[in-house]
Amino acid sequence: MIENHRRGPDPGLVTAARAGDGRALEQLVAHCLPLVYNIVGRALNGHADVDDVVQETLLRMVRGLPKLRDTSAFRSWLVAITIRQVRNRESLRATDRDRRARLEDAEVLADPDLDFAGLTILRLGLTEQRRETAEATRWLDPDDQELLSLWWLEETGELERADLAGALGLSDRHAAVRVQRMKKQMEVSRCVVRGLGADPRCARLDEIAAPWDGTPSPLWRKRFGRHIRGCGECAGLERGLLPMDRLLSGLPLVAVPASLDPARVLAHVTASSGTPGTPGTSGASGASGTSGTSRGRHGHPGRRVRRAGRAVSKRVVVGGSAAVAVVAVAALVAARLTAGPAAPVAQTAPRPSAPVTVTSPSPTHSSSLSPSPSAKPSASPSRSAKPTPSKHTVAPVRVASSARKGVGVWSFDGVSQALAASGASWYYTWNTQHQGVTTPGAASFVPMIWGAASVTDASLAQARAQGPYLLGFNEPDMAQQSNMTVDQALELWPKLMGAGKVLGSPAVAYGADTAGGWLDRFMSGAKAKGYRVDFITLHWYGGDFRTPQAVQQLTSYLASVYERYHKPIWLTEYALIDFSQGTRFPSAQQQADFVTASAKALDALPYLQRYAWFGLGADPSKPSSGLFTNGTAATAAGRAFQSAR
Structure with missing residues (x-):
């Protein structure tokens, strides 16, 4: 079926999924996953809970799908669910933080493993001003990260203003005011990014940045922005800045990571809730219970599991009883997901079955191979002999x-x-x-x-x-x-x-x-x-x-x-x-x-x-x-x- 990203998936696809068509549900989840991931990722600035909130959102979608009356309104409905899950996660996290005070201070920080601005830059290969715009998002107030996640997608053509306003529970006029305020913060942030990256950098800005630890934050945006507004040397930083809507227009979505493969997400979601109208739903729910993790994880998306002082990412586990649940549910959801014990769901990044034994020191230690970068990276390898001409003609190589x-x-x-x-x-x-x-x-x-x-x-x-x-x-x-x-x-x-x-x-x-x-x-x-x-x-x-x-x-x-x-x-x-x-x-x-x-x-x-x-x-x-x-x-x-x- 043809899908229009401006209008969401074809209503016929939504209707079929709502009626219990497993193949249609799989296609619907695959269609929704990039949009949901980009909204959540940018709203949370890539915090380690992103995967959990994405899966929780899709779980809510699957559970609520039978009650959706107007299939043409599916996208707006999904965006509203996504923002609600982001807010729920923030609320639970704030409550947790208040209860445990200093114990969970580290949870306030975005997880550097998943910084969304960095992912945007790396995965989309942004040009200079687009890259500056992506970097500027790191400096926003937390309240504006949520709005940014929707506005960015509006400017890239994935959402409409009605979707943005409806998801936030605002009138179009109020939404426009909020967007303008957020854009002003972004303009200041873009100047801060330029100022800190200038060569040479303003001497006074260098003095202000001396105690800064290098982590973008609203507080330091205000400090740097205050200097830039009143500094003659920094006054020209905004010169030549293109409007953000022009920079973002037409950009694709950030690719969904391998850990959120649609088939695995769908198997996980249906194992937690059961597919509406799909045979074997009760069995799927029971299977999810055997793992002992899904219910607790989805019930508390803001909670973190820690082991040996290190945050453990809550990924879909394929192994043991969890593998049985995933395979069983996947078989019920769609025919092409069927997998018996001999063909478990593949992990995108499996750990090796045995330790890797062939990892050696760098050959930069051998002078016959290369220069020694420690001393002279430009030194050339030995060329004491000329290459011997080949006796046979080598066919041209297509580069x-x-x-x-x-x-x-x-x-x-x-x-x-x-x-x-x-x-x-x-x-x-x-x-x-x-x-x-x-x-x-x-x-x-x-x-x-x-x-x-x-x-x-x-x-x-x-x-x-x-x-x-x-x-x-x-x-x-x-x-x-x-x-x-x-x-x-x-x-x-x-x-x-x-x-x-x-x-x-x-x-x-x-x-x-x-x-x-x-x-x-x-x-x-x-x-x-x-x-x-x-x-x-x-x-x-x-x-x-x-x-x-x-x-x-x-x-x-x-x-x-x-x-x-x-x-x-x-x-x-x-x-x-x-x-x-x-x-x-x-x-x-x-x-x-x-x-x-x-x-x-x-x-x-x-x-x-x-x-x-x-x-x-x-x-x-x-x-x-x-x-x-x-x-x-x-x-x-x-x-x-x-x-x-």
Whole structure:
């Protein structure tokens, strides 16, 4: 059935779902999920309760669907339910906070794992002023976050003003007044974002920001805004700002995360309430009770489950009795959801069945492979021998592009030409500058603050100028690399927050999924301090040169890391290199096969934002994982990389 986002789903689809058609209900949930997720995510600014409130909203929708008389009013009805659930959650959370006072102080903070402004920037790839607008949402008063969630969707064409006013219980005129007040806050916030990101920054603004911890808040918006209004140097910040309605017009919805897959959400919702008119409803309700979690979770959407001092995200659990409930209900809801014991509902990001054993220190330790970023990121690999001409003509390679595909780059003869020929959409140099790449337009450049010594005013200014992305410290867990303690990294992190609009975590050499490991302690410390980490940066090297096994080990590691932090991931170094006994490389064909298979697997992971092969340059006289020996001569891995999507 044709669906009009302006009017909501086709009334015929709603009527069929209301009558008990399981397939129609599945389609209806899939249609509603992006809208509900975007309203809740922005209203709560990505708090850890977002998933719970989304599922609770859909639960209320399923329960109330038989009583909906006018199917053409479905969308307005759903939006009103969504806002009511947001308010209920806020009310319960406020009551909880009053009862427990200091014990739950941490719950006041938005969960940095799910910051919605960061997700908007990362997933939609916003241009400069759109990105500034998304960042400005972090500075709003809590009351205006709810209004913003609806107004943003109105401006992007997903809702109408009647939906906005009806959901808030306001007249059109009163809603217009509220929107104008919120837009004024947004304009001030946009100027604050510009002022703090200016290079050079106003000296007086720097003084005011000295005690600021880097976390946006209404209080600091007012302080910064007061200065900007009265400062001659900052007076021009609003010059050239486009109207927000023009900036937001036509933007798509932020993609729903894998944890809210429609089929899994529907199975969970129907397990909690039963599908209206669907056979076996009572059995579904009973199944949900066996898990012992659904009722309590939905009854108290503001409550959090804690284990060992860490917030545990309440995801749909597929395993044990819960798996039985999910599979049983899914079989009743729709024929294409049927799954027996041999085919349980698949998890998007399963943890590996055994610990990943192939994660090695970075090959940046080997001078034959690459520069040593700790000293001279621009140094080139050895080129003592010329490439041997091939006896056979190599067929031309069709270069494929992918927004995710990137590469680590250092200087060598023809580096710019090789980068352009590689098909990489982005690159980095372990530095804040291009490092000899004279045609950076071939791919977008991402700066890195390599280590403690790189945290200088000059480097931070260069990073800001190259933004919006910034990569954090390089392998701080390795003595041969940036070699930093967790405390040292946390102490310097606010400076990186000021330089990088979208900031990646330090990239550990290994063990990113290990409880109590370097990255785990850093992320826990950042969360406790309210520091911003927008995505996780990882390195991975495999010593098993069999392609299927290597790809499985890599994707399992990524899945394991995602399950721990629930943040987007950038894989900024990866290749097949075995460090267990010295340094051992696979054959050229094995490396090429892995490039092809791994690129396909990585592009299928919804939480993997970008990946970068190590690296662009190759020494023709030695084995390596490099892609080009000069500007035009691609290795077998290089040709595979060119074709990879």
